[in-house]
Amino acid sequence: MSVIDSILEGCIDIHVHCAPDPFVERREDALQLAYRAKQERMRAIVLKSHHYPTATIAYMVNQIVGEVQIIGSITLNREVGGLNPYAVEAQARLGAKMVWMPTLNSIPDMARRGEKGISLLDEAGELVSQVRAILEIAKTHRIVLGTGHISTAEVYALCEEVSKTGVKLTITHPLVHPETTGYGNHISIQEQKELVGKGAIIEHSYVSCMPFMERTDPMVIANAVRAVGVEHCILSTDFGQSYNPPAVEGARMMIAAMLKCGLSQQEVEALVKRNPARLLDLD
Amino acid sequence: MVSRPSKLEGGVIGFLWNDKPNANFLLERFAELLADKLKLAEVVHCHKLSAAEAAPEEIINKLSRKCNAVVIASGDCGSCTSYVIHDAVELEKRGTPTVSVCTDEFLALGRIEAEALGFPPLAILDIPHPLGGVSMEETRAKADQAIDALLELLTMPIEELKERAKKQVDF
Numbered sequence: 116m117s118v119i120d121s122i123l124e125g126c127i128d129i130h131v132h133c134a135p136d137p138f139v140e141r142r143e144d145a146l147q148l149a150y151r152a153k154q155e156r157m158r159a160i161v162l163k164s165h166h167y168p169t170a171t172i173a174y175m176v177n178q179i180v181g182e183v184q185i186i187g188s189i190t191l192n193r194e195v196g197g198l199n200p201y202a203v204e205a206q207a208r209l210g211a212k213m214v215w216m217p218t219l220n221s222i223p224d225m226a227r228r229g230e231k232g233i234s235l236l237d238e239a240g241e242l243v244s245q246v247r248a249i250l251e252i253a254k255t256h257r258i259v260l261g262t263g264h265i266s267t268a269e270v271y272a273l274c275e276e277v278s279k280t281g282v283k284l285t286i287t288h289p290l291v292h293p294e295t296t297g298y299g300n301h302i303s304i305q306e307q308k309e310l311v312g313k314g315a316i317i318e319h320s321y322v323s324c325m326p327f328m329e330r331t332d333p334m335v336i337a338n339a340v341r342a343v344g345v346e347h348c349i350l351s352t353d354f355g356q357s358y359n360p361p362a363v364e365g366a367r368m369m370i371a372a373m374l375k376c377g378l379s380q381q382e383v384e385a386l387v388k389r390n391p392a393r394l395l396d397l398d
Numbered sequence: 399m400v401s402r403p404s405k406l407e408g409g410v411i412g413f414l415w416n417d418k419p420n421a422n423f424l425l426e427r428f429a430e431l432l433a434d435k436l437k438l439a440e441v442v443h444c445h446k447l448s449a450a451e452a453a454p455e456e457i458i459n460k461l462s463r464k465c466n467a468v469v470i471a472s473g474d475c476g477s478c479t480s481y482v483i484h485d486a487v488e489l490e491k492r493g494t495p496t497v498s499v500c501t502d503e504f505l506a507l508g509r510i511e512a513e514a515l516g517f518p519p520l521a522i523l524d525i526p527h528p529l530g531g532v533s534m535e536e537t538r539a540k541a542d543q544a545i546d547a548l549l550e551l552l553t554m555p556i557e558e559l560k561e562r563a564k565k566q567v568d569f
Binding site: 117119120142325326327333356357358359360361364367368370371372375 | 450475476477479480481503504506507510511513514515516
């Protein structure tokens with residue numbers, strides 16, 4: 116077995132989109148994704164949808180496929196009522212392990228379309244009560260929060276609050292350049308270091324390296340990991356787009372690219388196995 | 399990676415079309431040109447129905463059994479590039495030298511997939527993007543422009559392929 120295959124075996128991808136999707140074509144559905152992941156002996160995949168909660172899909176797929184663990188999540192966009200603690204509570208009870216803050220309906224994404232987004236902050240710059248309620252649920256059920264596409268001010272406010280509660284927080288694809296991609300929010304390396312200092316975990320997504328995306332040089336990700344510290348980072352694919360390879364192939368390429376960029380086998384294993392396992396309480 | 403034959407004159411070359419638009423015209427033109435230049439005994443055309451999946455094993459086995467080398471096209475999107483490389487790797491594993499044709503936009507993706515599958519020096523011929531959406535004449539012109547490079551790749555020693563791969567994508 117090659118080093119790449121041995122890293123892929125047991126790999127955890129915390130960010131994969133699947134079909135069906137109400138607005139765009141997706142590469143594969145959760146069942147196809149799970150079978151492919153099982154074939155490569157991956158350990159777990161978190162299903163993400165911008166539009167609907169995925170815990171029940173994950174439950175059903177796990178009944179059918181097995182061996183690979185499919186994990187549900189919820190993204191707090193308009194379709195679930197935005198910052199809706201009731202939706203989060205239900206997903207938590209159904210086994211979801213991740214809650215993403217608003218993505219396509221975040222303030223930055225909506226502002227680019229000339230619309231008002233869902234804000235985590237009130238007029239005084241304080242977290243709104245719904246976010247605090249969601250934090251309580253996350254703490255009780257040991258759910259991980261992801262920043263999604265929220266603004267830097269919101270990221271900092273959320274991270275500050277999270278650091279007091281012990282809830283785990285991932286900073287979602289911080290290297291993205293929204294002026295190129297049209298989504299997300301760029302968080303600088305210096306800001307990443309500050310957020311990590313408060314306990315956050317940095318989630319780098321390999322999808323930005325794809326030809327139809329940002330064409331990020333994989334070395335940029337590798338260098339960001341080195342700058343912030345391997346122990347504070349996770350690699351995900353964020354695959355699922357119809358024009359990109361299947362997520363499992365994305366994971367394989369991501370591993371190969373990081374090794375080629377000079378990260379050691381042990382470091383890559385930390386990024387795709389140990390750190391995500393710790394994040395999701397899988398060990 | 400298997401060694402390349404030093405000569406393909408009088409041999410059999412296979413062409414695997416992955417159903418991408420215009421890739422069939424590209425391969426047909428390559429076949430015409432190679433048949434003429436190499437006085438091939440036979441050309442073998444195969445077609446897989448989904449660019450986003452690996453070729454069925456019977457197609458891979460048939461090409462491997464009958465051909466001295468195989469040309470695969472085209473990698474001009476994410477999924478199709480990934481599976482062009484997968485198909486090439488399956489053929490190389492069976493001892494059949496390959497050349498994978500990708501557009502330059504997807505060369506880096508193809509190279510990293512080859513690396514990920516344990517075949518870093520895999521021969522990838524890059525042609526100008528796009529391939530889909532252009533006329534048949536333009537497609538055939540792309541083949542005409544790339545034929546010398548294809549010929550070179552079909553017989554290129556592995557050491558040279560390794561050097562070439564490093565130059566194509568070096569990060």
